[in-house]
Amino acid sequence: MAIFSVPNIQVKGVSAAVPKQVEDNKDFELLTENERALFISTVGIRYRRVAPTGLTASDLCQSAAEKLLADLNWNREDVKILVFITQTPDYIIPNTSSLLQHKLGLSKNCIAFDVNLGCSGYVYGLSIVGSLLQNMPGGKALLLVGDISTTTISMQDKSTAPLFSDAGTATALEFSAGSEIHFNIQTDGKEFDDIIIPGGAYRNGFNEKQLAYTEYAKGISRNDLHMKLDGIKIFNFGLREVAPNIETLLSEKNIEKEDIDYFVFHQANLLMLESIRKKLKVASEKVPYSLHDYGNTSSATIPLTMVANLNGELKSGKLKLLLSGFGVGLSWGSAYLETENIICPQLIEI
Numbered sequence: 001m002a003i004f005s006v007p008n009i010q011v012k013g014v015s016a017a018v019p020k021q022v023e024d025n026k027d028f029e030l031l032t033e034n035e036r037a038l039f040i041s042t043v044g045i046r047y048r049r050v051a052p053t054g055l056t057a058s059d060l061c062q063s064a065a066e067k068l069l070a071d072l073n074w075n076r077e078d079v080k081i082l083v084f085i086t087q088t089p090d091y092i093i094p095n096t097s098s099l100l101q102h103k104l105g106l107s108k109n110c111i112a113f114d115v116n117l118g119c120s121g122y123v124y125g126l127s128i129v130g131s132l133l134q135n136m137p138g139g140k141a142l143l144l145v146g147d148i149s150t151t152t153i154s155m156q157d158k159s160t161a162p163l164f165s166d167a168g169t170a171t172a173l174e175f176s177a178g179s180e181i182h183f184n185i186q187t188d189g190k191e192f193d194d195i196i197i198p199g200g201a202y203r204n205g206f207n208e209k210q211l212a213y214t215e216y217a218k219g220i221s222r223n224d225l226h227m228k229l230d231g232i233k234i235f236n237f238g239l240r241e242v243a244p245n246i247e248t249l250l251s252e253k254n255i256e257k258e259d260i261d262y263f264v265f266h267q268a269n270l271l272m273l274e275s276i277r278k279k280l281k282v283a284s285e286k287v288p289y290s291l292h293d294y295g296n297t298s299s300a301t302i303p304l305t306m307v308a309n310l311n312g313e314l315k316s317g318k319l320k321l322l323l324s325g326f327g328v329g330l331s332w333g334s335a336y337l338e339t340e341n342i343i344c345p346q347l348i349e350i
Contacts, residue, residue, distance in 0.1 A: 001254075003182075003184045003187065003252050004085055004127075005181065005182060005183070006127060006180065007179070008134050009130040009133055009174075009181055010174055011136055011339055011342060012072060012140075012173065013071065013171070013172040014068075014343075015071075015169065015307060016043070016064055016168070016169040016306075016308070017061070017064040017067075017168050017350055018060070018168075018349055018350070019049045019050055019051045019052065019349070021052060022047050022048070023048045023049075024047060025040055025048070025162045026040070026046070027130065030158040035267065039162060040292075042112055043163070043270055044289065044292055045291050045296065046294050047106050048150070049166050050150045050165070050166060051148045051151070051166040056090050057146040057147050058063060058084065058086070058144075058146075059078055060146050060167060060168025060169075061086075061145070061233045062100060062103055062144075064146075064168050065104055067345050068172055069142075071207050072172055072250070072343055074140060076104065076105050076106050076188035077106075078142060079104075079140050080133075081111045081112075081136075081142070082110055083113060083129050083141070083144070084100055084112075084116050085095065085114070085115045085125045085145045085146075086115075087117070087118050087297060087299070088147045091290070093149065094181075095113060097144075098112055100269055103176065105310060106242035111132065115128065116152070117299060118298045118327055119299065119327025119328055119331075120196070120266070120326055120327060122171075122266075122300070122303055123185065123323055123324070123335045125143045125332040126173075127181075127183045127185060127301075127335070129141045129173055130173060130181055131172075133173055133175055134170075136314070137175050138175055139175050141172070141345050142170055143171040143298045144168070144169070144175060146166075146169055146297075146304060147297065147298040148167050148228070148243045149162055150165065152164075152227045153222075156213065156221040157221060158220060159229055159350075160227055160228075162319045163202065164296050164298070165297045166326045167294065167297035169303035169304055172268040172343070173196055173305055181336070181337040182253045183249070183335050184245050184249035184252070184333060185330060185331075186332050189330070189332075194233045194234055195228070195229050195328040195330075197227050198224045198225070198228065199350075200224070200225045201227050204224070204330070206225065209224075211224075225252040226289060235269065235272050238268065242265075242276050242334075243276050243280050245332055246280060246334045250336070255336055257280070260298065260320050260321070260336075261315075261320050261321065262278070262310060262319065262320075263282055263286055263322045264287075264321060264324070265289070265324050267290055267295075267297070267301035267302075267305060268301075268303075270289065272334045288305055289305070290308045294308065299325075302324075307338050307345075308343060310344075311344050311346065314342050318338065320333070320337075320338050321336070321339065322334060322336050323336075
């Protein structure tokens with residue numbers, strides 16, 4: 001386990017943007033009416049936000065960042081780091097963070113790079129940005145995290161299509177003496193193919209055969225450019241790894257579970273999350289869920305949940321938060337941080 005702390009770093013604001021287009025899983029035709037009701041009650045996802053053609057993850061993150069920068073009243077010249085975490089970049093090359101640096105009007109003295117991570121990406125991103133920023137007294141940074149996962153799934157695949165949704169988020173971090181964020185981060189590449197898009201990149205290249213659909217079971221058809229998700233293995237992975245990861249972090253850093261105000265999980269599956277919550281013996285009112293209204297937005301679920309569910313609390317007081325992300329890679333991790341009266345604009349719709 002990689003257990004470590006990043007000193008002198010504080011989150012100053014969080015914002016999020018989602019597409020206006022809403023799809024309702026009660027209308028999902030690959031499932032029967034009874035299956036839809038069971039899916040919504042157990043998996044927990046009723047509505048999903050779907051980006052129209054031409055709207056990218058970087059567009060959503062840019063909108064979130066523009067609003068956050070304005071509300072913070074930051075001088076853009078002071079932003080020294082921009083990290084964009086996504087698995088749906090604008091291009092294979094160049095890195096999308098360079099485009100965002102330019103579009104946001106940031107200085108040429110700003111470090112900018114992309115990170116290819118999904119469900120654990122927000123926790124990883126906080127550790128990356130914080131580690132860089134702690135060496136820049138007076139510095140400011142933007143962590144932009146988002147995906148348009150609906151572009152990666154087959155609408156003929158009932159194992160993925162009702163799950164995924166689109167969103168982009170922005171988190172502002174600042175050098176702040178005396179503050180600290182604690183992390184426990186893990187990886188298991190042995191299970192890499194439990195969530196995978198097998199075609200289209202450089203291991204298997206691209207050819208026209210990858211466009212052909214294969215029916216794997218009734219209601220599950222996709223091609224090699226679509227995401228494959230082994231739901232049972234991922235469910236078992238979450239139950240096996242997430243609670244011990246959190247408990248180890250709290251134990252190693254002498255943090256009392258009872259003192260934490262909210263546990264914000266990656267919004268994967270309600271049944272899985274409730275099982276993790278019960279393993280941890282955490283009260284239900286301390287675990288907010290946004291997946292009913294916004295689905296699984298991959299890397300963006302944690303900050304989106306903060307904006308959608310904890311907006312008032314974040315803006316008006318001190319909070320102790322435990323964040324936990326887990327999934328594709330396989331990778332997972334948790335972070336403990338404290339916030340105070342941070343900027344948190346209302347959710348943006350594009």
